[in-house]
Amino acid sequence: MFPNGSFEQGKPHPARVYDSLLGGKDNYPVDQAVAEGIAQRWPEIQRSAQQNRAWMARAVRHMVKEGGVTQFLDIGTGIPTRPNLHEIAQGMVPSARIVYVDNDPVVLRHAEALLTPISPEGRSTYLQADLRDPRAVLASPEVTETLDMTRPVGLVLAAILHFLDEDEDPAGVLRVLVDALPAGSYVALSHACGDADPVRAEEASAFYRQNKVSKPVVLRTQKQIEEFFTGLELLEPGVVPVDRWRPDASVSEGPDDMGFRGGLGLKHGTA
Numbered sequence: 001m002f003p004n005g006s007f008e009q010g011k012p013h014p015a016r017v018y019d020s021l022l023g024g025k026d027n028y029p030v031d032q033a034v035a036e037g038i039a040q041r042w043p044e045i046q047r048s049a050q051q052n053r054a055w056m057a058r059a060v061r062h063m064v065k066e067g068g069v070t071q072f073l074d075i076g077t078g079i080p081t082r083p084n085l086h087e088i089a090q091g092m093v094p095s096a097r098i099v100y101v102d103n104d105p106v107v108l109r110h111a112e113a114l115l116t117p118i119s120p121e122g123r124s125t126y127l128q129a130d131l132r133d134p135r136a137v138l139a140s141p142e143v144t145e146t147l148d149m150t151r152p153v154g155l156v157l158a159a160i161l162h163f164l165d166e167d168e169d170p171a172g173v174l175r176v177l178v179d180a181l182p183a184g185s186y187v188a189l190s191h192a193c194g195d196a197d198p199v200r201a202e203e204a205s206a207f208y209r210q211n212k213v214s215k216p217v218v219l220r221t222q223k224q225i226e227e228f229f230t231g232l233e234l235l236e237p238g239v240v241p242v243d244r245w246r247p248d249a250s251v252s253e254g255p256d257d258m259g260f261r262g263g264l265g266l267k268h269g270t271a
């Protein structure tokens with residue numbers, strides 16, 4: 001896929017830019033330059049990315065503890081960052097099963113760290129696939145052989161839906177995935193939001209666009225993000241800046257404008 005490795009180092013990749021924002025080591029100067037440029041325009045973005053990971057961990061713990069969920073479909077996984085989802089879930093339920101999905105070959109190269117269960121009973125698999133083709137994700141052997149779709153699943157879409165523009169029908173994509181889940185399943189979803197400071201958010205987004213990291217990031221409003229939960233019970237406290245979502249003792253006080261907002265929805269009714 002990368003004959004001499006030069007291609008992947010010469011061009012910023014979304015997963016590596018995000019890794020750089022998180023303070024990770026799996027990125028190159030070209031990615032760091034973009035991350036720094038975004039942070040200059042939107043200083044809270046680094047804390048926001050870190051708090052997005054922490055939000056994901058709290059949402060997973062909630063799904064396991066309150067919902068008895070032991071299997072997860074995590075689409076838009078990103079470069080492994082501890083704790084990874086399987087480490088959180090298997091730390092609570094050793095037999096937990098996880099399917100990780102990302103379309104960036106950079107993530108595939110790091111997938112081994114995602115596939116090492118922390119318990120002998122646990123299992124995780126990695127699927128190189130695109131969220132924009134949700135039926136292919138659901139029909140893949142990785143999903144059908146790892147997840148039991150008759151039991152509740154935690155669908156995790158953390159900081160990915162803003163890569164889909166309206167023409168790609170993010171709500172329709174989500175509907176296909178949610179329709180495949182049985183009652184008792186959850187959707188944990190976080191998304192870039194510029195409501196608190198649209199001018200700065202747009203500047204950061206434009207910088208990302210100019211550097212051709214990926215397709216443009218689509219900043220959506222609080223209301224638009226809430227609409228993704230249509231048909232689900234949106235659990236308290238609703239869609240909020242990620243550090244305000246059921247914060248625990250580890251969450252320190254931060255600025256109001258966190259950039260990423262997230263929420264957790266519960267599916268009722270029959271499958």
Ligand SMILES: C[S@@+](CC[C@H](N)C(=O)[O-])C[C@H]1O[C@@H](n2cnc3c(N)ncnc32)[C@H](O)[C@@H]1O
Pocket residue numbers: 014015018052053056075076077078079101102103104107129130131132157158159160163
């Ligand atoms: C900002 S990172 C989020 C990583 C992780 N979910 C988190 O919240 O910490 C977004 C990830 O989504 C992936 N991604 C973007 N568009 C995608 C698509 N259409 N299908 C699958 N993955 C996609 C990127 O490659 C990247 O790894």
